[in-house]
Each structure stands twice: as C-alpha cells, then as structure tokens.
Amino acid sequence: MQEALQYVFSGITNGAIYAAIAVGFSLLYNSTELINFAHGEFVMLGALILVTLWNIFKLPLPLAFFITVFTVSGMGLLFERLAIRTVSKPHPIVLVIITVGASIFFRGIGMLLWGKDSYSVPSFSDHAPITIFGASLLPQSLWILVIVGISVCALHFFFKKTLTGKAMQACAINKRAARLSGIHSEKMVLLAFFLSTGMGAVAGIIIAPITMCSYNMGTMLGLKGFCAAMLGGLGSLWGSLIGGFLLGIVEALGVGFFSSSLKDAIAFLLLLLILYMRPGGIMRVKEVKRF
Amino acid sequence: MVYENSSKQSHLIVMILVVLYFFCASSVSAAQTYKIGGIFSVTGPASFLGDPEKKSMEMAVETINKNGGIDGRLLEAVIYDTEGDPTKAVMAVSKLINKDKVIAIIGPSLTPTSLAIIPFAEKEGIPLISCAAGIKITQPVKPWVFKTAQSDVLAVAAVYQSMKNQNIRKIGILSVSNAFGESGKQQLQDQADQFGIKIVRAETFGAKDTDMTPQLAKIRKEEPDAIICWGTNPGPAVVTKNIQQLNIKVPLYQSHGVASPKFIELAGSAAEGIYLPTGKILVADLLPSMDPQKEVLMHYTKAFETKYQMTVSGFGGYAYDAIHILAKALEGSNGEREKIRTALEQMQNHVGVSGIFNFSKEDHNGLGPDAFVMVRIKNGTWELLK
Numbered sequence: 001m002q003e004a005l006q007y008v009f010s011g012i013t014n015g016a017i018y019a020a021i022a023v024g025f026s027l028l029y030n031s032t033e034l035i036n037f038a039h040g041e042f043v044m045l046g047a048l049i050l051v052t053l054w055n056i057f058k059l060p061l062p063l064a065f066f067i068t069v070f071t072v073s074g075m076g077l078l079f080e081r082l083a084i085r086t087v088s089k090p091h092p093i094v095l096v097i098i099t100v101g102a103s104i105f106f107r108g109i110g111m112l113l114w115g116k117d118s119y120s121v122p123s124f125s126d127h128a129p130i131t132i133f134g135a136s137l138l139p140q141s142l143w144i145l146v147i148v149g150i151s152v153c154a155l156h157f158f159f160k161k162t163l164t165g166k167a168m169q170a171c172a173i174n175k176r177a178a179r180l181s182g183i184h185s186e187k188m189v190l191l192a193f194f195l196s197t198g199m200g201a202v203a204g205i206i207i208a209p210i211t212m213c214s215y216n217m218g219t220m221l222g223l224k225g226f227c228a229a230m231l232g233g234l235g236s237l238w239g240s241l242i243g244g245f246l247l248g249i250v251e252a253l254g255v256g257f258f259s260s261s262l263k264d265a266i267a268f269l270l271l272l273l274i275l276y277m278r279p280g281g282i283m284r285v286k287e288v289k290r291f
Numbered sequence: 292m293v294y295e296n297s298s299k300q301s302h303l304i305v306m307i308l309v310v311l312y313f314f315c316a317s318s319v320s321a322a323q324t325y326k327i328g329g330i331f332s333v334t335g336p337a338s339f340l341g342d343p344e345k346k347s348m349e350m351a352v353e354t355i356n357k358n359g360g361i362d363g364r365l366l367e368a369v370i371y372d373t374e375g376d377p378t379k380a381v382m383a384v385s386k387l388i389n390k391d392k393v394i395a396i397i398g399p400s401l402t403p404t405s406l407a408i409i410p411f412a413e414k415e416g417i418p419l420i421s422c423a424a425g426i427k428i429t430q431p432v433k434p435w436v437f438k439t440a441q442s443d444v445l446a447v448a449a450v451y452q453s454m455k456n457q458n459i460r461k462i463g464i465l466s467v468s469n470a471f472g473e474s475g476k477q478q479l480q481d482q483a484d485q486f487g488i489k490i491v492r493a494e495t496f497g498a499k500d501t502d503m504t505p506q507l508a509k510i511r512k513e514e515p516d517a518i519i520c521w522g523t524n525p526g527p528a529v530v531t532k533n534i535q536q537l538n539i540k541v542p543l544y545q546s547h548g549v550a551s552p553k554f555i556e557l558a559g560s561a562a563e564g565i566y567l568p569t570g571k572i573l574v575a576d577l578l579p580s581m582d583p584q585k586e587v588l589m590h591y592t593k594a595f596e597t598k599y600q601m602t603v604s605g606f607g608g609y610a611y612d613a614i615h616i617l618a619k620a621l622e623g624s625n626g627e628r629e630k631i632r633t634a635l636e637q638m639q640n641h642v643g644v645s646g647i648f649n650f651s652k653e654d655h656n657g658l659g660p661d662a663f664v665m666v667r668i669k670n671g672t673w674e675l676l677k
Contacts, residue, residue, distance in 0.1 A: 006508040006537070014502055116336070118525035120557045129536045135508075136537055210532075211501035212525030212557055220499045255505040260494045261468060 002134035007256035008249060013141040013210065015248025020148045020203035021225025022232065022240035023155070024196045030235040031172045031192035033092065037099040038079070040222020041106035042197045046072050046204025047213040048110060051119045061124060069201045076197025080190055103218070110215035118212035144206045148241075151202055155195070156237055168192060172235075227271050233281030242282055246270075324367040325360075325626060327352070327617065328387035330398035330408070331422070331610070335374035340400040343607030344422055345370055346599055347591075348397060351614040354594070361621045373399055377407035384408040388415050394626050397613045398422050400606075402470065409436055418631050420617060422609035425474065429655040437635055437655045439612040441570060441645055441662045443471075446547045447478040449568040449663035450519065451486040453676065454544070459517045463510035464493040465503065465530060467522030475521035475546055491515050498526055504533045517541050523548040528557035535561040542566060547663065551604065555671055566676070568663040570605040570645055577675045578664075583642055591644050608644030616641055616648060 021043060028036050046068055053064035083098055084090075124143045129136040159165040170178040171188040179185050203225075204213075211217070224247065232243025247267055254266035274282065329348050332341035352368045360366060369391045371383035380399050387393045388411065395418040399405050402425030409428070412419035412435050421428050421438040428438050454462070464479055466472035476493060483490055491513040494506040507530070510518060518541060520530045527549045534543055543565050545554075550569035555562050571578060575588035591611055595603045619641065620634035638657070641648040646662030665676040 003508045003512055007505045010502050010504040010508075017501070116338070117553060118528070118557055120525075120528065120559065122559070129538070131538075138536055207501065212528055214525065217499065220497075221501075252502075252505045256509060260496060260506050260509075263497065263500075 003256060004253075005133055005135035007252040009135055009137045009141065011249030011252030012245065013138070013144060013248070014251065015228075015245035016141070016144045016148045017203060017207050017221070017244075018224050018228040018247050019241045019244025020144075020151070020199065020206065021221055022228035022244045023148075023152060023237060024199040024203065025226055025229040026232075026235050026237060026240045027155070027199060028192050028196040029229070031168050032189050033172070034084075034095050035099070035226070035234075036196065037096065037222065037226075038103035038106055039099075039196070039200050039225065040218035040220070041103045041110070042072055042076060042200035042218075043204040043207070043221050043225075044110055044213070044215065044218030045075065045106065046201030047208040047217065048114050048119070048204075048215070049201075050205045050208050051121055051213055052114075055119070055121055065205055068205055069198050072201035072204075073194045073198040076193045076200075077190060079197070080193040084193075085186070085189075103222070107215055107218065110218075114215055116215065118214040120212050121208045123209045138210065140206075140209050144210075147202065147206050151199065152237060152241060155199075159237070164191070224267075227267065229281075231271055231274055231281055233283035236281070236283040239281055239283030246282075324365045325621060326367045326369060326391055326393045327614075328384075328391060328393035328396040328398075329368055329370035329610070330373055330380055330383045330387070330396060330400075330404070331370065332375040332400045332404065333370075333372040335376070337375040337401055339604070340422070340606045341372070341375075341398075343595075343601075343604050344398065344400055344610035347595065347607035347611040348614055350594060350598055351611050351618075355614070355618055361618055362623065362625075364626075366618070369393060373401075373404050375401055375404065377404050380404035380408050381411065384411045388417060393417070394628060395420070395617055395621075395631060397610060397617065402428065405438075409433060412436060416628055416632075418617070418620075418628060418635060420613040420635075422606075422613060425470075426478075432653060432655050435632060437616075437650065437657075439616065439643065439645055439648070439656075440609045441547075441658055442656060443475050443478050443546075444482075445658060445660050446568045446663055447475065447482050448660045449665055450544055450546075450566075451482055451488060452660070453566065453568075453665045454488060454517060455486050457542075459542070460487065461489050461491050461513070461515045461517075463491055463513060463515040463518045465506055465510065465518065465520045465522075466493070466495055467498050467526050468495045469498055471523055471548055472521050475548075479519065479521065496522070496526055496530070498522070500526065501529065502533065503530050504537060507533055507537055507539065511537065511539055515541060517544060519544045519546075521546045521548070524551075524554060525557055528554060528562075531558040531561045531565065550666075552602075555668060562668045562671075565668045566665060567668075569666055569673075570608070570662065571664055572603065572605045572608055572644055574664060574666055574673050574675050577673065583647060584644075587642050588644060605645065612641075612643035612645050612648070615643065 024039050049068045049071055050064055053059045083102055123140045125139050127139040129138050167183045168188045171185045175185050228243040228247045229240050232239030250270050251263055251267045255263050331344045333345050348368055352366045356365045373380040397420050400422050402423040405421040405423045405428050413433055419436050422440055424440045426442045426444055466476040492510050496503050520527050527545050545565055545567040547568045550567055550573055571584055572588055575592055578585045592603045620631045624630035636650050638650045646658040648657035650657040666673045667676055
C-alpha cells in the first residue's frame with residue numbers, strides 16, 4: 001500500500017512535467033498544425049537560463065522566472081521569424097524537418113554556453129518532504145502541480161474568453177476564412193510560437209529543482225511530452241493534461257509492479273494501444289490528418 | 292676541353308651531394324627520436340577523459356625529454372583525437388602504424404574504442420597501453436595489450452570489503468542501464484558470495500531519468516542493510532536526493548564513477564554520509580605520509596595544476612602512468628618492440644598515480660585492490676575511511 005502510493009506520487013510529479021510539455025506541443029499544433037520537434041530544447045533552455053539567473057546572478061526567484069519565460073519566448077519568436085516563415089514552400093514535412101534541425105542547433109548552442117556538465121538548483125521552497133500514509137511527496141511536486149494548473153487555466157480562459165484567443169482558434173480551423181474576416185493570421189502564428197515556447201520554458205523551470213539540468217536533457221523530455229500530447233489528443237489542452245498524467249503514472253506503476261528496465265517500453269506500448277483504439281487520442285474523436 | 296671541364300664540375304657536385312647526404316643521414320640517426328602514438332577522446336562526450344589524458348601525456352613527455360630522454364634519445368608524441376568514436380580510433384591506429392611508424396601506442400580513453408583497435412595492435416605487434424577501465428581489455432590476456440586504469444572488479448572488491456567490515460549482509464543495487472552500470476552490476480553479482488553478501492533486489496534506471504523513487508521504494512520493501520548505486524553523473528545525484536526525500540536511513544554506497552567534486556555540488560546536502568571507492572588522487576593530501584604513492588601523487592597534482600591551471604582528475608593519471616611505464620620499458624630496448632613488450636610484462640613495483648603496478652604474464656593491468664581507497668562525504672568534502 002505504502003509502495004503503491006509512492007509510485008502514484010512519483011507518477012503524478014513526472015506526469016505534471018510531461019503534461020506541461022505536452023501543452024506546449026498542443027498549443028502550437030492547435031494554431032499552426034505544426035509539430036515542433038525542437039520543443040524539448042526550449043524546455044532545456046528554460047531550465048538552464050533559470051540556473052544562470054537564479055544560481056549565478058542571484059536574482060530573486062519570481063523575477064528570474066519571468067525573465068526566463070520571456071527570454072525563451074523571445075527565442076521562439078525569432079525561431080518562427082527566421083526559420084519557419086522564411087520557407088518559400090511551407091509544406092508540413094519541410095517544416096517538421098526544420099524543427100528537427102533547429103533542435104540540433106539549440107542543443108549545440110546549449111553545449112557551447114553551458115558546457116557538458118550538469119547543474120542543479122535548490123527547491124523553490126525549503127520545506128521537508130510531506131509524508132502521507134508512509135509515502136513521501138516533495139514540496140516541489142506541489143509547486144509543479146500548482147504552476148501547471150494555473151498555466152492551463154489561464155490558457156483555457158485565453159482561448160475561450162478573449163477575442164485574440166478566439167481569433168487564434170479561428171486561424172487553426174480555417175486560415176483563409178479567418179483572413180477573410182479580418183484576422184491577421186501571421187500574427188496569430190507568431191503568438192502561438194510565443195505561447196508554446198513560453199510554456200516550454202515554464203516546464204523547464206519547474207523541473208529544474210527535481211532533476212539535473214544539462215544541455216542534452218531536452219530530447220527525452222520532448223519525446224515524452226510529444227507522447228503525452230498524442231495520448232491525450234494533439235491540439236486539445238485538457239487532453240494534454242490527461243495524457244501527461246496518464247503517461248507519468250503508468251510509467252511509475254510499470255517500474256513498481258513490473259521491472260525498471262521496461263519503464264519506457266511500457267509507456268510506449270500504452271501509446272500504441274491507445275492510438276490503435278482511438279486514433280485521435282483520448283480527447284479527440286476526429287481522426288488526425290496525415291501529412 | 293670545355294666539355295670535359297663541365298663534366299668534372301658535375302662530378303664534384305654529385306660527390307658533394309653524396310657526402311652531404313651521408314652526413315645528414317648520420318646526424319638524423321644520432322638524434323632519432325622514439326615516436327609514441329596517443330589516441331584519446333580529446334573532444335566529444337568523453338572529453339572529460341581524453342582531454343586531461345592528452346595534457347598529461349604531453350606533460351610527461353616534456354619532462355622526460357628535459358631530463359635527457361631515454362638512452363639519449365628523445366620522445367616524440369603523436370596524438371590523434373577519436374571523439375569517442377571506435378571508427379575514428381581504427382583510422383587513427385592505422386595512421387600511427389603505417390604513416391607515423393610509432394613504436395608503441397597509448398590510449399584510447401574508452402573501452403569500446405580500445406576493443407576496436409586491439410586486433411590491429413595484436414596483428415602488427417605493437418605494444419598498446421590502454422587508458423580505459425573495461426575488464427575485457429586485458430581479460431583474457433593479449434600479449435601486446437596492457438592497461439593502466441583500475442578495473443571495476445577492484446572497485447567492487449573495495450566496496451564489498453568495506454561492507455564486510457561494517458557487518459552489512461543484505462544489499463539492494465540500483466544501476467544505470469548503460470555499459471558502465473551493466474558491467475558494475477555484473478561484478479557486484481559475481482563477487483557477492485565471496486564476501487558473504489546477499490543481493491535482495493537489483494533495479495536499474497535510465498541515464499537521463501528524472502525520478503528514481505519507484506525503484507527505491509521497491510528496494511526499501513526488501514529491507515536491505517545498505518544500497519549501492521552504480522552510475523555516472525547525473526543519475527546517482529538524483530538517486531541520492533530521492534533517498535533523502537524517501538527518508539531511507541540505510542547507508543548509501545556510490546561507485547567510483549561519481550568520485551569528483553561535481554557530484555557533491557549536484558547532490559548538495561543529500562550527499563552527506565555517502566561511501567564510495569576512489570583512486571587515491573582525489574584524496575592525495577589526506578593520505579598518510581608513509582603511503583608509497585603519496586609522493587608521486589603530490590608531484591603529479593602539482594605539476595598538472597601549475598601547467599594547465601585546471602583541477603587534476605584521476606583520468607589524466609592513466610596516461611601519465613602509461614608514459615612512465617613505457618619509458619621504463621624503453622630503457623635499453625633500442626626501440627625493438629619485442630623487447631619493450633617483455634619489459635612491460637616483467638615490470639614490478641612501479642609506483643604510479645593509479646596504484647602500484649605489478650605486471651605478469653597473467654595480469655596485464657597489474658593493480659591490486661589497494662589501488663582504491665574508501666572515502667566518505669563529510670561536510671561537503673572527502674574523508675578517508677580507515
């Protein structure tokens with residue numbers, strides 16, 4: 001019982017991180033139908049910039065948090081302007097390959113700036129782990145849950161209640177119709193990149209205290225986040241959340257009740273099963289478009 | 292007449308040239324150097340090994356040459372970078388053998404790159420002194436292949452001996468799922484019976500995993516007397532933090548793979564009280580003055596740190612030892628490979644950075660369990676265990 005609860009706690013913590021990354025994927029896909037394989041690298045940049053600002057420049061945490069998010073979002077904007085919009089024939093497969101190339105580029109930049117060593121930062125608050133029925137939960141896990149929750153609620157509000165959010169969704173549904181009704185679609189794509197990479201930075205920042213940050217941390221996290229987004233239904237905010245938590249908990253339970261060497265295999269098997277039964281993911285009935 | 296004169300002149304020129312040629316040739320052979328090849332992963336993911344190894348080799352060669360070389364002949368180092376890639380290591384070894392015509396090779400830095408070039412050294416009959424840790428390099432013994440890095444066999448023996456002294460009987464193992472972790476796990480399982488230790492659970496983790504609490508909760512259920520984590524940074528630092536988080540009170544042992552100040556920095560306060568085996572270089576200044584290696588260690592550390600302005604590591608020591616062992620074997624060999632090989636195999640009591648080397652026909656690594664000392668992390672630094 002105590003072990004099972006411990007597995008679930010571990011799963012929820014990891015799941016929240018996967019969910020935060022998955023939300024970034026979904027946001028961008030929702031507005032541009034583009035899958036950004038460099039997303040994991042924005043997570044890495046978020047974590048490492050926070051390490052620099054907080055540990056080395058000794059900025060207060062909230063300030064470091066916002067500077068990091070805006071720096072990374074700014075890089076997302078530059079990425080869109082310089083690498084994505086300049087493509088003369090924006091066929092989806094070309095754009096996907098560009099994002100793969102960008103991920104290698106960002107990893108290289110990360111290695112040059114921060115070196116190959118790992119860094120660690122302290123927890124956001126200095127509390128002892130909380131013990132519930134013999135299983136312990138890190139205060140940082142609560143921070144992660146709260147921050148992910150707030151971000152997703154804010155995004156939900158933005159899409160449902162504000163005119164800009166609605167315009168973004170309109171662009172995603174039908175670009176030409178949106179343009180005819182006076183929506184500046186290029187601005188909306190830019191905004192989608194801004195929000196998505198910002199979300200990536202948030203994921204990087206909250207994960208930094210529980211794991212070690214290094215230039216190559218983004219690849220695996222990006223892959224797991226992508227998996228979670230697919231599980232829940234690409235393009236759906238709530239789907240990404242469910243997908244993330246499901247992936248995290250299944251992974252932890254897989255380690256606990258089966259074998260630690262099968263951890264990733266179990267998670268990917270689940271992905272295959274769900275995509276087989278519900279090709280659009282849990283939250284989407286509509287079949288996803290093939291490239 | 293005119294014709295004859297010019298012919299005489301040309302004869303003269305030819306003669307002068309011939310004399311000059313012999314003169315040059317003899318002067319070259321008098322100053323002929325011993326060419327030694329070096330193959331290290333100077334750049335790439337394993338540069339933390341190859342970079343200090345290259346620097347240590349250059350430093351050692353410089354010192355030997357300053358002291359007059361070997362039998363009046365100077366050493367010349369030809370060093371190639373493998374970037375940690377076995378294919379590039381093979382290219383480098385063919386270049387060293389065919390183009391540079393070296394008499395011995397030092398390196399490579401990694402077990403896979405070493406294993407890739409061993410067939411070439413064996414076929415050509417060139418003494419090879421590897422700087423990699425893998426036990427497969429010298430077991431089974433290959434006539435031309437030697438190594439200076441401590442094998443994990445010795446590290447495991449050191450850990451188990453320390454556990455036995457503290458009356459630890461049941462252990463849980465948590466190893467990283469890569470070559471380093473697998474090899475360590477294998478050795479831990481093989482040697483357990485010998486020390487009367489029972490492994491109650493063996494778990495693994497991915498090199499980039501962010502959370503190991505499920506594995507640890509599973510190990511905790513078996514109530515072991517101690518936990519051993521076998522991996523390289525950053526995984527073991529996460530394990531250390533997770534153990535503190537789960538409030539597991541049993542002693543934690545780490546491998547020599549994390550024996551660096553970086554680990555203490557990553558794990559922070561959770562690192563307190565951890566036991567681990569390490570080469571003596573990490574604690575050189577803590578060693579008692581009667582320790583036979585103390586002088587060599589202090590000398591190497593000082594020389595390296597003043598020359599390169601960077602903190603010394605045990606890795607550079609592998610190349611440093613290799614050069615000095617080779618230099619001893621070169622004495623009186625006149626550059627004949629078979630003589631060098633025999634001298635290497637018969638080398639006894641060479642006091643090096645990584646330990647005291649006693650090579651033999653059966654043992655081409657030459658180190659004993661005393662190459663490792665057990666340390667404990669206390670107040671953010673190392674404390675030598677008696």
